Amino acid sequence: MATRTDAPTRREQILKEAARLFAERGFHGVGVDEIGAAVGISGPGLYRHFAGKDAMLAELLVGISGRLLTGARRRLEEAGGVSAPEAVLDSLIEGHIDFALDDRPLITLHDRELDRLRDTDRKLVRQLQRQYVELWVGVVRELYPELAEPAARSAVHSVFGLLNSTPHLTRPGSLPGRAGTAELLHRMARGAFAAAGSR
Amino acid sequence: MATRTDAPTRREQILKEAARLFAERGFHGVGVDEIGAAVGISGPGLYRHFAGKDAMLAELLVGISGRLLTGARRRLEEAGGVSAPEAVLDSLIEGHIDFALDDRPLITLHDRELDRLRDTDRKLVRQLQRQYVELWVGVVRELYPELAEPAARSAVHSVFGLLNSTPHLTRPGSLPGRAGTAELLHRMARGAFAAAGSR
DNA sequence: CAGGGAGGTTAGCGGTCGTTAACCTGGAGG
DNA sequence: CCTCCAGGTTAACGACCGCTAACCTCCCTG
Secondary structure, three states, rough: OOOOOOOOOHHHHHHHHHHHHHHOOOOOOOHHHHHHHHOOOOHHEEEOOOHHHHHHHHHHHHHHHHHHHHHHHHHHHHHOOOHHHHHHHEEEEHHHHHHHHHHHHHHHOOOOHHOOOOOHHHHHHHHHHHHHHHHHHHHHHHHHOOOOOHHHHHHHHHHHHHHOOHHHOOOOOOOHHHHHHHHEEEEEEEEHHHHHHOO | HHHHHHHOOHHHHHHHHHHHHHHOOOOOOOOOHHHHOOOOOOOOOOOOOOHHHHHHHHHHHHHHHOOOOOHHHHHHHOOOOOOOHHHHHHHHHHHHHHHHHHOOHHHHHHHOOHHHHHHHHHHHHHHHHHHHHHHHHHHHHHHHOOHHHHHHHHHHHHHHHHHHOOHHHHOOOOOOOOOOHHHHHHHHHHHHHHHHHHO
């Protein structure tokens, strides 16, 4: 994994703060002045970097969906073919958990502010999300062949709900650290799939 | 269960439509004129029934949290003592699923628009939610005594995430009907808890 | 049958918000 | 050293939105 070491671009600062604010108070609940203030510039200065407030949300959501899908495809081809479907599923779960734990604001936005996008952007995000889901569905059905496709798809959505619950586990110190949380979530996801796949 | 047969109050109509609209486009994304239009009156007519837009959201959220907690307490004392903890947990899961399937907009609002409330209302809702969670935690720990309390609480939150994923299963016709969905969610929730509780 | 309140209506005020316009400035390049 | 542009600034506009004011109209009741 190529870890970034150079300083973040101003654009990246803005996106990061915008994501945090959008997740905290909702897209309509945040003003451009607040986003600007969060990165040390004021209001209209943002328009040197983005066409508008909508454009920030669009870039965030497309970016999230794209990164999720790309990561899942990489994991699939890295572990696919050479491994049992259990290992592939474990890898997918691990990737999603990493994402949910490291980018909570983005995970929150991901299924909350989709309808605020322009038609064209929303369709793109929906398409990326759908591909991501179908990729999971394929792996799950390989592991639990007796699971019908609609049920498998519902199960995948539900497990996403489970994994994306991390923003609600916000109380720091109460839970057994990042590693412990990740392991707990992982076990629960596997348990949920196993229960869904048992007839 | 005492089923309502009389016509819904105008207040109830408003609350129902407001819940739907808030869930669809977010609290700040919906204008009072839209809410009014959804019940056939226009804009300011709402103020004959509510003190303001905030008051509608507050009544919705307090109502949800209260009904969830009340229902859970009733189920606990109906099934508690006379039944094994498994039966109690099943009853809690069933109640939550009924709620998630029958009142999707409310379930969506429940963890999405809490921060838009006035301090006093938000504290009340948080308190009700916390009591609901703790009630689950108690039952879960009774069933899986080896599960530490923080882990049990995380597990409960995660299962809520799983059960509350129903708004994402919106495609009608794709899933095997309400009963099938309920049963699938139930099995997955039990599987997730079992996996969390296994050392 | 008078009267009054419940439940509407439209007009409009005041504040907020996204966006644009016009201007400024420091630093890199010829 | 001049120039120019990237990246800021403040002012202000126009739209929208929550809410109030003022008014209207049934319908129920004494």
